[in-house]
Amino acid sequence: MIEAGKPATKLKSEALAVLLERGLVHQSTDLEALDKRLNDGPITAYAGFDATAASLHVGHLMPLMTLRWLQRLGHRPIVVLGGGTSQVGDPSFRNDARPLLEERQIAANMATIRRSVERLVDMDGPEGALLVDNAEWLNEFRFLEFLRDYGSQFTVNRMMTFDSVKSRLDAQMPLTILEFCYMMLQAVDFLELAKRHDCVLQVGGSDQWGNIVNGVELGRRDGRKLHGLTVPLLTTANGSKMGKTAVGAVWLHPEHLSPFGFWQFWRNTADADVGKFLRLFTELPMREVERLSELQGAELNEAKKILATQVTAIVHGPEEARVALEQGDALFSGDAELTEPTHTMALSVLAEGVGLLELVVASGFAASNGEARRLVEGGGVRLNNRVVDDARRRISSGDLGANDRLSLSVGKRRKALIGFE
RNA sequence: GGAGGAGUGCCCGAGUGGCUAAAGGGGACGGACUGUAAAUCCGUUGGCUAUGCCUACGUUGGUUCGAAUCCAACCUCCUCCA
Incomplete structure:
Protein backbone atom coordinates (compact mmCIF):
# COMPACT_ATOMS: atom_id res chain seq x y z
CA MET A 1 0.00 0.00 0.00
CA PRO A 232 -8.40 7.25 -0.52
CA LEU A 233 -11.52 7.40 1.56
CA LEU A 234 -11.71 11.00 2.57
CA THR A 235 -12.05 11.81 6.24
CA THR A 236 -11.78 15.16 7.97
CA ALA A 237 -9.29 15.93 10.71
CA ASN A 238 -12.05 15.13 13.19
CA GLY A 239 -12.08 11.62 11.82
CA SER A 240 -15.55 11.83 10.37
CA LYS A 241 -16.51 10.99 6.84
CA MET A 242 -16.38 14.10 4.79
CA GLY A 243 -19.12 15.76 2.83
CA LYS A 244 -22.12 15.61 5.09
CA THR A 245 -23.68 18.72 6.49
CA ALA A 246 -26.70 19.38 8.66
CA VAL A 247 -29.15 18.94 5.87
CA GLY A 248 -27.37 16.37 3.75
CA ALA A 249 -24.56 15.83 1.33
CA VAL A 250 -22.53 18.52 -0.34
CA TRP A 251 -23.88 18.23 -3.86
CA LEU A 252 -22.03 19.23 -6.98
CA HIS A 253 -25.08 20.22 -8.96
CA PRO A 254 -26.19 23.86 -8.49
CA GLU A 255 -29.84 22.90 -8.22
CA HIS A 256 -29.10 20.76 -5.19
CA LEU A 257 -26.64 23.12 -3.54
CA SER A 258 -26.10 26.69 -4.68
CA PRO A 259 -22.57 27.66 -5.74
CA PHE A 260 -22.48 29.97 -2.74
CA GLY A 261 -23.46 27.13 -0.41
CA PHE A 262 -20.78 25.02 -2.02
CA TRP A 263 -18.22 27.77 -1.57
CA GLN A 264 -19.25 28.11 2.07
CA PHE A 265 -18.68 24.44 2.69
CA TRP A 266 -15.06 24.77 1.65
CA ARG A 267 -14.59 28.09 3.39
CA ASN A 268 -15.56 26.41 6.64
CA THR A 269 -12.85 23.78 6.41
CA ALA A 270 -11.14 23.05 9.73
CA ASP A 271 -7.62 24.46 10.01
CA ALA A 272 -6.09 21.02 10.11
CA ASP A 273 -7.62 20.03 6.78
CA VAL A 274 -6.64 23.05 4.71
CA GLY A 275 -3.39 21.66 3.34
CA LYS A 276 -4.86 18.28 2.51
CA PHE A 277 -7.84 19.79 0.72
CA LEU A 278 -5.73 22.24 -1.26
CA ARG A 279 -3.70 19.30 -2.56
CA LEU A 280 -6.67 17.12 -3.33
CA PHE A 281 -9.22 19.54 -4.70
CA THR A 282 -7.33 22.38 -6.34
CA GLU A 283 -4.80 22.56 -9.13
CA LEU A 284 -2.57 25.12 -7.48
CA PRO A 285 1.13 24.34 -7.83
CA MET A 286 2.49 22.37 -4.90
CA ARG A 287 4.75 25.23 -3.92
CA GLU A 288 1.71 27.47 -3.52
CA VAL A 289 -0.16 24.74 -1.65
CA GLU A 290 2.71 24.45 0.78
CA ARG A 291 2.98 28.17 1.26
CA LEU A 292 -0.74 28.45 2.03
CA SER A 293 -0.71 25.47 4.34
CA GLU A 294 1.96 27.03 6.48
CA LEU A 295 -0.02 30.16 7.26
CA GLN A 296 -0.78 30.50 10.94
CA GLY A 297 -3.76 31.64 12.96
CA ALA A 298 -6.24 33.97 11.36
CA GLU A 299 -4.05 34.20 8.25
CA LEU A 300 -5.13 30.69 7.41
CA ASN A 301 -8.53 32.15 6.59
CA GLU A 302 -7.02 33.53 3.39
CA ALA A 303 -5.96 30.01 2.46
CA LYS A 304 -9.50 28.80 3.09
CA LYS A 305 -10.91 31.43 0.79
CA ILE A 306 -8.48 30.46 -1.91
CA LEU A 307 -9.38 26.82 -1.40
CA ALA A 308 -13.09 27.57 -1.62
CA THR A 309 -12.76 29.77 -4.68
CA GLN A 310 -10.54 27.31 -6.52
CA VAL A 311 -12.79 24.32 -5.93
CA THR A 312 -15.90 26.30 -6.77
CA ALA A 313 -14.27 27.48 -9.99
CA ILE A 314 -13.58 23.90 -11.01
CA VAL A 315 -17.04 22.63 -10.16
CA HIS A 316 -19.26 25.61 -10.99
CA GLY A 317 -17.07 27.85 -13.12
CA PRO A 318 -14.77 30.84 -12.44
CA GLU A 319 -17.56 33.39 -12.63
CA GLU A 320 -19.70 31.64 -10.02
CA ALA A 321 -16.62 31.27 -7.84
CA ARG A 322 -15.86 34.96 -8.08
CA VAL A 323 -19.42 35.87 -7.14
CA ALA A 324 -19.35 33.44 -4.21
CA LEU A 325 -16.11 34.91 -2.96
CA GLU A 326 -17.52 38.43 -3.17
CA GLN A 327 -20.66 37.40 -1.38
CA GLY A 328 -18.69 35.64 1.30
CA ASP A 329 -16.43 38.64 1.82
CA ALA A 330 -19.32 41.07 1.88
CA LEU A 331 -21.46 38.99 4.17
CA PHE A 332 -18.87 38.32 6.79
CA SER A 333 -16.92 41.55 6.74
CA GLY A 334 -19.78 43.81 7.70
CA ASP A 335 -23.48 44.09 7.43
CA ALA A 336 -23.61 43.70 3.68
CA GLU A 337 -26.27 41.57 2.08
CA LEU A 338 -26.39 38.88 -0.50
CA THR A 339 -26.91 40.55 -3.84
CA GLU A 340 -28.39 37.75 -5.89
CA PRO A 341 -31.36 35.69 -4.74
CA THR A 342 -30.45 32.15 -3.80
CA HIS A 343 -34.09 31.03 -3.91
CA THR A 344 -37.20 32.25 -5.58
CA MET A 345 -40.83 31.82 -4.59
CA ALA A 346 -44.08 32.86 -6.15
CA LEU A 347 -45.21 36.29 -5.02
CA SER A 348 -48.74 35.00 -4.68
CA VAL A 349 -47.92 32.88 -1.63
CA LEU A 350 -47.41 36.05 0.38
CA ALA A 351 -51.04 37.03 0.01
CA GLU A 352 -52.01 34.42 2.57
CA GLY A 353 -48.69 34.58 4.36
CA VAL A 354 -46.02 31.91 4.53
CA GLY A 355 -45.06 30.22 7.76
CA LEU A 356 -41.53 31.02 8.89
CA LEU A 357 -40.87 27.33 9.45
CA GLU A 358 -42.00 26.54 5.96
CA LEU A 359 -39.61 29.13 4.65
CA VAL A 360 -36.67 27.70 6.59
CA VAL A 361 -37.41 24.24 5.21
CA ALA A 362 -37.90 25.54 1.68
CA SER A 363 -34.50 27.20 1.86
CA GLY A 364 -32.91 23.88 2.65
CA PHE A 365 -31.79 24.90 6.13
CA ALA A 366 -33.86 22.28 7.92
CA ALA A 367 -35.10 18.87 6.96
CA SER A 368 -38.44 19.13 8.74
CA ASN A 369 -40.73 21.65 10.35
CA GLY A 370 -39.73 20.29 13.72
CA GLU A 371 -36.08 20.94 13.07
CA ALA A 372 -36.90 24.41 11.80
CA ARG A 373 -38.93 25.07 14.94
CA ARG A 374 -36.00 24.13 17.14
CA LEU A 375 -33.71 26.42 15.20
CA VAL A 376 -36.15 29.28 15.56
CA GLU A 377 -36.76 28.67 19.24
CA GLY A 378 -33.04 28.36 19.85
CA GLY A 379 -32.53 31.85 18.49
CA GLY A 380 -30.62 30.71 15.42
CA VAL A 381 -32.88 32.14 12.75
CA ARG A 382 -32.73 35.70 11.50
CA LEU A 383 -35.10 37.40 9.15
CA ASN A 384 -33.81 40.57 7.51
CA ASN A 385 -30.99 40.47 10.07
CA ARG A 386 -33.23 40.34 13.09
CA VAL A 387 -33.51 37.30 15.29
CA VAL A 388 -36.99 35.85 15.15
CA ASP A 389 -37.79 33.36 17.87
CA ASP A 390 -41.50 33.00 17.32
CA ALA A 391 -42.09 29.75 15.51
CA ARG A 392 -45.59 30.79 14.57
CA ARG A 393 -44.44 33.89 12.79
CA ARG A 394 -45.97 34.27 9.34
CA ILE A 395 -44.37 36.18 6.54
CA SER A 396 -46.38 38.52 4.37
CA SER A 397 -45.57 41.16 1.80
CA GLY A 398 -44.96 43.69 4.55
CA ASP A 399 -41.85 41.80 5.60
CA LEU A 400 -40.10 42.19 2.28
CA GLY A 401 -36.93 44.21 2.20
CA ALA A 402 -35.37 46.07 -0.69
CA ASN A 403 -36.32 44.86 -4.17
CA ASP A 404 -39.04 42.66 -2.71
CA ARG A 405 -36.53 40.29 -1.25
CA LEU A 406 -36.26 38.55 2.03
CA SER A 407 -32.99 37.74 3.71
CA LEU A 408 -33.00 34.66 5.84
CA SER A 409 -30.12 33.22 7.79
CA VAL A 410 -29.62 30.25 10.02
CA GLY A 411 -26.67 30.31 12.32
CA LYS A 412 -23.78 32.51 11.39
CA ARG A 413 -22.86 30.85 8.19
CA ARG A 414 -25.96 29.82 6.33
CA LYS A 415 -27.69 32.60 4.51
CA ALA A 416 -30.28 32.85 1.82
CA LEU A 417 -31.84 35.67 -0.12
CA ILE A 418 -35.30 34.83 -1.27
CA GLY A 419 -36.68 36.63 -4.28
CA PHE A 420 -40.39 36.78 -5.08
CA GLU A 421 -41.83 37.01 -8.53
C1' G B 1 -27.63 -31.23 19.15
C1' G B 2 -27.76 -29.13 24.59
C1' A B 3 -27.22 -24.84 28.20
C1' G B 4 -26.90 -19.71 28.99
C1' G B 5 -26.58 -14.43 27.44
C1' A B 6 -27.90 -10.58 24.01
C1' G B 7 -30.73 -7.57 19.94
C1' U B 8 -33.15 -0.15 22.35
C1' G B 9 -33.21 6.31 18.84
C1' C B 10 -27.64 8.56 13.78
C1' C B 11 -23.84 5.49 17.00
C1' C B 12 -22.63 3.48 21.95
C1' G B 13 -25.56 2.38 26.04
C1' A B 14 -29.27 2.51 30.66
C1' G B 15 -34.06 0.94 31.40
C1' U B 16 -37.74 -5.51 33.91
C1' G B 17 -45.81 -3.23 33.61
C1' G B 18 -48.24 3.21 33.82
C1' C B 19 -44.00 8.94 36.10
C1' U B 20 -40.87 6.47 28.74
C1' A B 21 -40.39 9.95 22.58
C1' A B 22 -37.19 6.31 26.42
C1' A B 23 -31.34 8.09 31.60
C1' G B 24 -26.09 8.91 30.27
C1' G B 25 -22.28 9.52 26.61
C1' G B 26 -20.66 10.37 21.48
C1' G B 27 -21.94 12.78 17.03
C1' A B 28 -24.76 16.67 14.79
C1' C B 29 -27.11 21.41 14.94
C1' G B 30 -28.13 26.35 17.55
C1' G B 31 -26.20 30.16 21.25
C1' A B 32 -21.72 32.46 23.89
C1' C B 33 -16.39 33.12 23.07
C1' U B 34 -13.21 33.35 18.47
C1' G B 35 -10.62 33.83 13.03
C1' U B 36 -17.07 31.95 9.15
C1' A B 37 -11.18 27.50 12.72
C1' A B 38 -10.06 24.46 17.13
C1' A B 39 -10.84 24.02 22.39
C1' U B 40 -14.38 25.39 26.23
C1' C B 41 -19.27 26.57 28.33
C1' C B 42 -24.84 26.63 27.63
C1' G B 43 -29.05 24.74 24.86
C1' U B 44 -31.50 21.44 21.27
C1' U B 45 -31.66 16.56 19.16
C1' G B 46 -38.61 11.24 15.73
C1' G B 47 -42.67 13.20 12.40
C1' C B 48 -47.28 15.97 11.66
C1' U B 49 -52.61 19.81 9.23
C1' A B 50 -49.97 20.12 16.94
C1' U B 51 -53.13 21.69 24.24
C1' G B 52 -53.92 16.53 20.02
C1' C B 53 -52.42 12.60 16.61
C1' C B 54 -48.94 9.15 14.30
C1' U B 55 -44.41 6.31 14.24
C1' A B 56 -40.40 3.91 17.27
C1' C B 57 -37.07 -0.47 21.78
C1' G B 58 -35.00 -7.68 16.27
C1' U B 59 -39.94 -9.98 13.70
C1' U B 60 -44.93 -11.79 14.31
C1' G B 61 -48.77 -12.81 17.48
C1' G B 62 -50.77 -12.91 22.63
C1' U B 63 -51.83 -11.34 28.02
C1' U B 64 -53.43 -6.52 30.17
C1' C B 65 -57.47 -0.82 31.23
C1' G B 66 -52.12 -0.04 29.93
C1' A B 67 -46.08 -3.40 27.24
C1' A B 68 -39.30 -1.53 25.45
C1' U B 69 -40.58 -4.09 30.05
C1' C B 70 -44.78 -10.25 30.89
C1' C B 71 -45.92 -14.84 27.53
C1' A B 72 -45.33 -17.74 22.74
C1' A B 73 -43.16 -18.65 18.14
C1' C B 74 -39.57 -17.13 14.76
C1' C B 75 -34.91 -14.50 12.98
C1' U B 76 -29.90 -12.97 14.15
C1' C B 77 -25.42 -12.47 17.17
C1' C B 78 -22.17 -14.07 21.39
C1' U B 79 -20.33 -17.68 25.20
C1' C B 80 -19.90 -22.60 27.15
C1' C B 81 -20.76 -27.98 26.59
C1' A B 82 -21.21 -32.08 22.87
Missing part, protein backbone atom coordinates in the same frame (compact mmCIF):
# COMPACT_ATOMS: atom_id res chain seq x y z
CA ILE A 2 1.09 3.49 -0.76
CA GLU A 3 1.03 6.31 1.66
CA ALA A 4 -0.87 9.20 0.24
CA GLY A 5 0.90 12.43 -0.33
CA LYS A 6 4.41 11.07 -0.12
CA PRO A 7 6.38 12.07 -3.22
CA ALA A 8 7.73 8.89 -4.73
CA THR A 9 11.17 9.41 -6.16
CA LYS A 10 11.37 6.09 -7.97
CA LEU A 11 8.43 6.81 -10.26
CA LYS A 12 9.11 7.51 -13.89
CA SER A 13 5.74 8.77 -15.04
CA GLU A 14 4.72 12.33 -14.45
CA ALA A 15 1.08 11.33 -14.06
CA LEU A 16 1.63 8.99 -11.15
CA ALA A 17 4.08 11.35 -9.51
CA VAL A 18 1.49 14.11 -9.60
CA LEU A 19 -1.33 11.89 -8.34
CA LEU A 20 0.80 10.69 -5.44
CA GLU A 21 1.94 14.16 -4.54
CA ARG A 22 -1.68 15.29 -4.58
CA GLY A 23 -2.75 12.50 -2.27
CA LEU A 24 -5.05 10.92 -4.80
CA VAL A 25 -3.56 7.43 -4.66
CA HIS A 26 -4.63 4.79 -2.19
CA GLN A 27 -4.09 1.40 -3.80
CA SER A 28 -2.96 0.17 -7.18
CA THR A 29 -3.16 -3.30 -8.66
CA ASP A 30 0.40 -3.03 -9.95
CA LEU A 31 1.99 0.33 -9.33
CA GLU A 32 5.26 -0.30 -11.17
CA ALA A 33 3.60 -1.63 -14.29
CA LEU A 34 1.11 1.22 -14.29
CA ASP A 35 3.94 3.70 -13.90
CA LYS A 36 5.71 2.20 -16.88
CA ARG A 37 2.57 2.19 -18.96
CA LEU A 38 1.86 5.83 -18.18
CA ASN A 39 5.42 6.70 -19.03
CA ASP A 40 5.32 4.86 -22.38
CA GLY A 41 2.65 7.13 -23.79
CA PRO A 42 -0.90 8.38 -23.44
CA ILE A 43 -3.40 5.91 -22.06
CA THR A 44 -7.16 5.82 -21.66
CA ALA A 45 -8.57 5.66 -18.12
CA TYR A 46 -12.09 5.50 -16.82
CA ALA A 47 -14.20 6.03 -13.74
CA GLY A 48 -17.83 5.02 -13.44
CA PHE A 49 -20.71 6.69 -11.64
CA ASP A 50 -24.04 5.09 -10.92
CA ALA A 51 -27.18 7.19 -11.08
CA THR A 52 -28.31 6.25 -7.58
CA ALA A 53 -28.83 9.86 -6.45
CA ALA A 54 -29.96 13.00 -8.18
CA SER A 55 -26.53 14.58 -8.09
CA LEU A 56 -22.90 13.75 -7.48
CA HIS A 57 -21.42 15.00 -4.21
CA VAL A 58 -17.99 15.99 -2.94
CA GLY A 59 -17.09 12.35 -2.36
CA HIS A 60 -17.12 11.84 -6.11
CA LEU A 61 -14.71 14.68 -6.59
CA MET A 62 -11.61 12.60 -5.95
CA PRO A 63 -11.94 10.15 -8.84
CA LEU A 64 -13.02 13.05 -11.03
CA MET A 65 -9.99 15.10 -10.03
CA THR A 66 -7.85 12.07 -10.84
CA LEU A 67 -9.30 11.91 -14.34
CA ARG A 68 -8.83 15.64 -14.67
CA TRP A 69 -5.16 15.43 -13.83
CA LEU A 70 -4.68 12.52 -16.21
CA GLN A 71 -6.31 14.51 -18.98
CA ARG A 72 -4.18 17.51 -18.23
CA LEU A 73 -1.09 15.34 -18.49
CA GLY A 74 -1.98 14.04 -21.92
CA HIS A 75 -4.10 10.98 -21.18
CA ARG A 76 -7.67 10.39 -22.22
CA PRO A 77 -10.45 9.97 -19.65
CA ILE A 78 -13.69 8.11 -20.11
CA VAL A 79 -16.57 8.70 -17.76
CA VAL A 80 -19.04 5.85 -17.57
CA LEU A 81 -22.56 6.62 -16.49
CA GLY A 82 -24.16 3.58 -14.94
CA GLY A 83 -27.40 3.49 -16.87
CA GLY A 84 -27.16 -0.29 -16.78
CA THR A 85 -25.55 -0.92 -13.39
CA SER A 86 -27.90 1.51 -11.63
CA GLN A 87 -30.67 -0.95 -12.38
CA VAL A 88 -28.86 -3.44 -10.17
CA GLY A 89 -27.30 -1.48 -7.31
CA ASP A 90 -23.80 -1.95 -5.97
CA PRO A 91 -23.90 -3.97 -2.73
CA SER A 92 -20.31 -3.13 -1.77
CA PHE A 93 -19.98 -2.53 1.96
CA ARG A 94 -23.70 -2.16 2.40
CA ASN A 95 -25.64 -4.30 4.81
CA ASP A 96 -28.93 -3.96 3.04
CA ALA A 97 -30.04 -3.86 -0.54
CA ARG A 98 -30.48 -0.55 -2.27
CA PRO A 99 -34.02 0.24 -3.27
CA LEU A 100 -34.46 -0.55 -6.93
CA LEU A 101 -34.67 2.52 -9.11
CA GLU A 102 -37.17 3.18 -11.85
CA GLU A 103 -35.65 3.59 -15.27
CA ARG A 104 -37.18 7.02 -15.56
CA GLN A 105 -35.51 8.04 -12.31
CA ILE A 106 -32.19 6.70 -13.50
CA ALA A 107 -32.45 8.68 -16.71
CA ALA A 108 -33.22 11.89 -14.82
CA ASN A 109 -30.34 11.36 -12.42
CA MET A 110 -27.97 10.64 -15.25
CA ALA A 111 -28.78 13.92 -16.96
CA THR A 112 -27.90 15.85 -13.81
CA ILE A 113 -24.75 13.88 -13.15
CA ARG A 114 -23.68 14.35 -16.72
CA ARG A 115 -23.75 18.10 -16.33
CA SER A 116 -21.42 18.04 -13.33
CA VAL A 117 -19.05 15.66 -15.04
CA GLU A 118 -18.80 17.86 -18.09
CA ARG A 119 -17.49 20.68 -15.97
CA LEU A 120 -14.71 18.62 -14.50
CA VAL A 121 -13.50 16.79 -17.54
CA ASP A 122 -13.11 18.36 -20.96
CA MET A 123 -15.37 16.61 -23.44
CA ASP A 124 -14.70 18.83 -26.44
CA GLY A 125 -12.83 18.04 -29.60
CA PRO A 126 -11.43 14.84 -31.02
CA GLU A 127 -8.98 14.60 -28.13
CA GLY A 128 -11.71 15.20 -25.59
CA ALA A 129 -12.91 12.84 -22.91
CA LEU A 130 -15.59 10.31 -23.69
CA LEU A 131 -18.89 9.95 -21.92
CA VAL A 132 -20.55 6.57 -22.26
CA ASP A 133 -23.49 4.78 -20.72
CA ASN A 134 -22.93 1.17 -19.78
CA ALA A 135 -26.55 0.38 -20.61
CA GLU A 136 -25.25 0.54 -24.18
CA TRP A 137 -23.79 -2.93 -23.83
CA LEU A 138 -25.27 -4.27 -20.60
CA ASN A 139 -28.82 -3.94 -21.94
CA GLU A 140 -27.88 -5.95 -25.01
CA PHE A 141 -26.86 -9.16 -23.30
CA ARG A 142 -29.07 -12.18 -23.42
CA PHE A 143 -29.13 -14.09 -20.18
CA LEU A 144 -27.74 -17.45 -21.30
CA GLU A 145 -25.21 -15.82 -23.53
CA PHE A 146 -24.01 -13.70 -20.63
CA LEU A 147 -23.78 -16.68 -18.30
CA ARG A 148 -21.77 -18.67 -20.80
CA ASP A 149 -19.43 -15.87 -21.82
CA TYR A 150 -18.81 -14.27 -18.46
CA GLY A 151 -20.39 -16.43 -15.78
CA SER A 152 -17.86 -19.07 -16.65
CA GLN A 153 -15.03 -16.66 -15.87
CA PHE A 154 -16.04 -16.09 -12.25
CA THR A 155 -16.17 -18.49 -9.36
CA VAL A 156 -18.56 -18.03 -6.50
CA ASN A 157 -15.80 -19.21 -4.20
CA ARG A 158 -13.67 -16.22 -5.04
CA MET A 159 -16.50 -13.73 -5.24
CA MET A 160 -17.48 -14.60 -1.69
CA THR A 161 -14.02 -13.75 -0.38
CA PHE A 162 -14.26 -10.06 -1.25
CA ASP A 163 -14.45 -7.78 1.76
CA SER A 164 -17.12 -5.75 0.02
CA VAL A 165 -19.68 -8.55 0.40
CA LYS A 166 -18.12 -10.47 3.28
CA SER A 167 -19.69 -8.43 6.05
CA ARG A 168 -23.11 -8.93 4.50
CA LEU A 169 -22.58 -12.68 4.33
CA ASP A 170 -21.07 -12.86 7.82
CA ALA A 171 -24.00 -10.93 9.25
CA GLN A 172 -26.29 -13.44 7.54
CA MET A 173 -28.06 -10.62 5.80
CA PRO A 174 -29.59 -11.52 2.50
CA LEU A 175 -27.47 -10.86 -0.56
CA THR A 176 -29.50 -11.45 -3.67
CA ILE A 177 -28.16 -12.87 -6.89
CA LEU A 178 -29.01 -9.56 -8.49
CA GLU A 179 -26.68 -7.67 -6.18
CA PHE A 180 -24.09 -10.39 -6.13
CA CYS A 181 -23.73 -10.09 -9.89
CA TYR A 182 -22.95 -6.40 -9.67
CA MET A 183 -19.23 -7.00 -9.53
CA MET A 184 -19.47 -9.08 -12.70
CA LEU A 185 -21.20 -6.24 -14.48
CA GLN A 186 -18.55 -3.76 -13.47
CA ALA A 187 -15.86 -6.20 -14.57
CA VAL A 188 -17.57 -6.57 -17.91
CA ASP A 189 -17.70 -2.79 -18.22
CA PHE A 190 -13.96 -2.60 -17.86
CA LEU A 191 -13.35 -5.31 -20.45
CA GLU A 192 -15.84 -3.73 -22.81
CA LEU A 193 -14.09 -0.36 -22.53
CA ALA A 194 -10.75 -2.05 -23.08
CA LYS A 195 -12.05 -3.62 -26.28
CA ARG A 196 -13.90 -0.59 -27.58
CA HIS A 197 -11.60 2.21 -26.54
CA ASP A 198 -8.34 0.59 -25.49
CA CYS A 199 -9.01 1.66 -21.91
CA VAL A 200 -6.38 0.20 -19.57
CA LEU A 201 -7.02 1.90 -16.23
CA GLN A 202 -9.99 2.13 -13.91
CA VAL A 203 -10.09 4.72 -11.15
CA GLY A 204 -12.51 4.48 -8.26
CA GLY A 205 -13.14 4.97 -4.57
CA SER A 206 -11.50 2.54 -2.17
CA ASP A 207 -14.84 0.78 -1.71
CA GLN A 208 -14.64 -0.12 -5.39
CA TRP A 209 -11.47 -2.17 -4.99
CA GLY A 210 -13.20 -5.53 -5.26
CA ASN A 211 -15.16 -4.53 -8.34
CA ILE A 212 -12.05 -3.12 -9.98
CA VAL A 213 -9.92 -6.17 -9.24
CA ASN A 214 -12.56 -8.36 -10.85
CA GLY A 215 -12.31 -6.29 -14.00
CA VAL A 216 -8.54 -6.49 -14.06
CA GLU A 217 -8.74 -10.28 -13.74
CA LEU A 218 -11.37 -10.59 -16.42
CA GLY A 219 -9.04 -8.61 -18.66
CA ARG A 220 -6.15 -10.91 -17.84
CA ARG A 221 -8.18 -13.93 -18.95
CA ASP A 222 -8.75 -12.10 -22.20
CA GLY A 223 -5.02 -11.55 -22.58
CA ARG A 224 -5.02 -7.90 -21.54
CA LYS A 225 -3.00 -6.10 -18.92
CA LEU A 226 -5.43 -3.79 -17.16
CA HIS A 227 -4.81 -1.58 -14.15
CA GLY A 228 -6.80 -0.43 -11.16
CA LEU A 229 -6.23 2.61 -9.00
CA THR A 230 -8.26 3.65 -5.98
CA VAL A 231 -8.42 7.04 -4.32
